[in-house]
Amino acid sequence: DAKTTQPNSMESNEEEPVHLPCNHSTISGTDYIHWYRQLPSQGPEYVIHGLTSNVNNRMASLAIAEDRKSSTLILHRATLRDAAVYYCIEGTSYGKLTFGQGTILTVHP
């Protein structure tokens, strides 16, 4: 079963930053935090992952709490194309991912 909890939905305006929270209070010391997103009728797309340190890539930033019980995915400037379901997942290095319900992000023009 999914072990992370996320808000069901969030809204943002275009070109504004978006902070998507995730709680993973029972995460083990070796599990990574993965973020994927899924557009309607498409397969999920990798966004970012991290273990302990904050991470940045061309798509987003991932801020991980010091106790690792929560994290926040940051989209620095939301665009209409960022509207999707965002999944926060605890995962082992060998790859099994258990998807929860995710957060539906709506971006307003």
Next chain:
Amino acid sequence: GAVVSQHPSWVICKSGTSVKIECRSLDFQATTMFWYRQFPKQSLMLMATSNEGSKATYEQGVEKDKFLINHASLTLSTLTVTSAHPEDSSFYICSAKERSHYNEQFFGPGTRLTVL
């Protein structure tokens, strides 16, 4: 970036027939492939994990005789839904992992199966 394709993108079949879905890694060797199923307005549910050259590992509640998975090469995995019924209608998605990017899964675009 790594690309995963699925074929067909959609299929409609009659109840009782079998349907094969292909998942290919186009520009990398996939040491592990995963098959997921997604019903409307629900999240993805992992069905099985397959490693090249070995038998698939099925998740609890997934019938291995109904959902046959073959991972014959490092670039191809197939899912066959045998004797499909309307309740098998769903969005089937595969993903693949590359050895050098062990923390990232590359997902296919999905296959929409409708069983009449």
